[in-house]
Amino acid sequence: MTTDYKGLLETIADEVRPLMGQGQVANYIPALARVDPDNFAMALRTIGGDEFAVGPADTRFSIQSISKVFTLTLAMRMVGEALWQRVGRNPSGSAFNSLVQLEYEYGVPRNPFINAGALVVTDSVASHTADPAGLILGFIRHLADQDDLDFDLEVAKSEQENGHRNIALAYFMKSYGNIYNDVEHMLSVYFRQCSIAMSCRELARAFGYLANNGVDARTGESMLSTAETRRVNSLMQSCGMYEAVGEFAYRVGLPGKSGVGGGIVAVVPRRMSICVWSPELDPAGNSLAGVRALELFTSCTGMSIF
């Protein structure tokens, strides 16, 4: 049976159209605030390599926290199990309260998707190369099969100037000995990794290995073992959507990771990867139309993991 994904995506796009104007574009830095709020795009790619899209699925946007999945994968490849001595792997949520937790757990963040954890992950990558930002960018270019992906240095600079809390987290973990590199250097890598711009189509492609037991179906290359892939997916499932993980599990029921740029990438294990983008956010910081689109998707296809 051939599913008419193209038709489904178009139906979804129509359905979410009325949501435009009901959310709020991230505006803590001008570079993000400038985006056209009305955008809606969605792309999916099956592990067999078929791609379907709707809307401006080739328009790039700031991936922001979605980058944490790539850096985590890279760090797992480079550092292996040792990574988990510096960052927790219990999917215990987008964290009731990260700094309190950090203090009581002596500078070891709960998981790699809260900011403190992502900083440690970036730091661990930074320990293995002179140009960690370049390495991360190269890895993402490779996954997306797209050589012209790049940082948005204006975004990175703005993030750095407004990132007092991230700077505080980094120095705080440094005081516990859990940041090995120079804090400024590590942060400059982190802010650049978040600033990378990608399109829905590129992100769906780049996430393909997580839908395929860790194997990049295009090349046959194994990015992560099956067990490690399960780890990343389960961490996304319970920590990938900020404070709304519960709502997302209930309404969508897929592992996913969102960014304040309005992107969400979701994984249907052993089937496909999906990316949706719409810049207006709900109060939890997730794309308003994006969550709704994914809800419609699993509702129509029955593809929830639950």
Add this chain to the structure above:
Amino acid sequence: MTTDYKGLLETIADEVRPLMGQGQVANYIPALARVDPDNFAMALRTIGGDEFAVGPADTRFSIQSISKVFTLTLAMRMVGEALWQRVGRNPSGSAFNSLVQLEYEYGVPRNPFINAGALVVTDSVASHTADPAGLILGFIRHLADQDDLDFDLEVAKSEQENGHRNIALAYFMKSYGNIYNDVEHMLSVYFRQCSIAMSCRELARAFGYLANNGVDARTGESMLSTAETRRVNSLMQSCGMYEAVGEFAYRVGLPGKSGVGGGIVAVVPRRMSICVWSPELDPAGNSLAGVRALELFTSCTGMSIF
């Protein structure tokens, strides 16, 4: 294709045999400590109604925290959405620290599977009937299709005598107005619900609706909506295994709920429910052989949700 589940279960039973003696039976109350530690049983039931088992799968044991799933289901049926004003539904983990969290969130527990949350759920059931313990028992008997299930009053009494922390939690939430009934009354219901004894076969059967979008396949009766079922499964997936949710997701990759009696029930959405029992616990309080058995199961069948 017919999967040889019978053979698989026997292989698993052989594989986990060497683990006997490596865990520790719960010994905080004598009634639990008396169990024969060497037991290992496993039962699965497909949504089509086929049952397969190995070991003493008809021997009953204390279900303990597994009961929280039944009471939650009952409360969702009785109270509906209003339940979630009194208990969180964000699958944010087996809780970094429940009492701290309770204090900062004014007596509203994070989720229904931490003890504070389970107490609120029991309290909400208790508000709707003169005999809440009887109602809960009746519901479980109905789900398991077994009329002779019963409380173990010796276990319940021991739990109550040693349950200072649960008593503290209850009075603390009462001070915030989040326990409506008399605390002693509510606790006596709670300790009885945890003391119910069931076998692997009975538990696998009783969990069938969670593998079947909320519908009891035997009777066609809808216990929960599809969305509500997803909610329960996702909560189990991220809060069902105490501090080991991350490890369980990584190694097993199924929604599951364990109890200190050594039982674990897991759900393969739209396929089957599985119960395993072995009294010796690992340091996190989950059945040592049980977790390993489920790991072998998903490893051999590829049935992880991730």
Add this chain to the structure above:
Amino acid sequence: MTTDYKGLLETIADEVRPLMGQGQVANYIPALARVDPDNFAMALRTIGGDEFAVGPADTRFSIQSISKVFTLTLAMRMVGEALWQRVGRNPSGSAFNSLVQLEYEYGVPRNPFINAGALVVTDSVASHTADPAGLILGFIRHLADQDDLDFDLEVAKSEQENGHRNIALAYFMKSYGNIYNDVEHMLSVYFRQCSIAMSCRELARAFGYLANNGVDARTGESMLSTAETRRVNSLMQSCGMYEAVGEFAYRVGLPGKSGVGGGIVAVVPRRMSICVWSPELDPAGNSLAGVRALELFTSCTGMSIF
């Protein structure tokens, strides 16, 4: 030079009169809410034995938390240094947050004047006698030289019925092994000790030893050593006025302990003890006119310890 304390107290009484009606009588239990809000009385007693008073200084009121000072003294006499293994003695305030602190410090309260600490102190007294409430009452009668002091059992009963948070604290500490006696028994002692009714004159007299290096000037009996007296006074100074210790130090500058019945007892080391009573409380739970009266007192006499 003879100070005209009588005239000073009358001046103070006139000065605070306009404050009547601006505070709020404690109303969480009816027995406390019934008091006439307009009362204002003040009594002081020098270590030489001179007494001065103004207003209804012989009218008894519910001493509430003021009782914690007596029970602490009794416990220090009975248990000695061992007491401080069960309750902290760092005057670190009316506690940013007692339950959080309790959890992280494994059931050991920060100091004997927060409720958790006072419960431990009462529990330690209860371990040494079959009738701890009687012992506490007897000790206070002895200090006040007044044999007809008694519990107000209606107040005690109301407190118990509304004391969910205190019950929670007690069971919580019990779960850490820091309450030795039966919780219900200990609490019934605690609620009775708080319900004792005393007058300003009686309280000023009963606190005399704290103004006299631990010696009861009437009898020459040593209640506490000089160092222990310093300990109690410094604990009162930094934990005796709920959240308002800072304001009290700034405005008054004396060690003091207040109760929600509207009483405040203050100590001028090596000079005198003072009790003031006015039932209307400020938002921090301290007597509104009482704090002002003490401020006028130290302002006029220069007797602040700072």
Add this chain to the structure above:
Amino acid sequence: MTTDYKGLLETIADEVRPLMGQGQVANYIPALARVDPDNFAMALRTIGGDEFAVGPADTRFSIQSISKVFTLTLAMRMVGEALWQRVGRNPSGSAFNSLVQLEYEYGVPRNPFINAGALVVTDSVASHTADPAGLILGFIRHLADQDDLDFDLEVAKSEQENGHRNIALAYFMKSYGNIYNDVEHMLSVYFRQCSIAMSCRELARAFGYLANNGVDARTGESMLSTAETRRVNSLMQSCGMYEAVGEFAYRVGLPGKSGVGGGIVAVVPRRMSICVWSPELDPAGNSLAGVRALELFTSCTGMSIF
């Protein structure tokens, strides 16, 4: 009656001599670790202007946290009551846990003597002048009547390089909007203020106004009002000695402020100011011989405020 303070100080110096070698010099930065551990000096100055000293009372050492008292005084003079909207003034201890507290109280530190609070105080001074470090130094030179006091820039530089936690605190409060100036700039002021070197005699003199209701007895100049002086003294009394405020109140019973350089300054209100210096610290970070010396002092003179 003339007290033989000179003889008393000599007796005290003899008494504490055996403690040499039992503590540990602060060694987190080399510049502090280099000091000769065997030093012991003590100086007192009455409000009448008499000075007594023993040991190398003219040898300068790093004042470290003692500087917080000066900066607080300066900020109270410059900012007035508005200061207390940015930093708490409840003497609630050397802080159960400053970062937790900061997070729950939205970036407002509990008091001006914990590090977070001292950073805010320095920041508030920095908002009123182009050269805040110079202003602070000038103020201290004026109080000590000593024009050659200066920063130890090697110490300041080392502190900055090792001050990750302070940097974290500063950025964290910045993220709440409670640091107004550039963080690097503010920190450079803070680390310099802590590095100032002073002798016992100079510190006793410089603290004279706190023993004299806010008035510098040498010049008649009012540094703080009587009420503000009481505020500072009470804050020192309950937050001035790190985790050992309780022990210090019990053993010494005077408002005091210590620094990791081994200095402690104490105030006997309306009588005298005292400075003691001995570099070896006890586990709480206070001078081991210094605390003992002050204990002997109040024990012999009966000058405890309690």
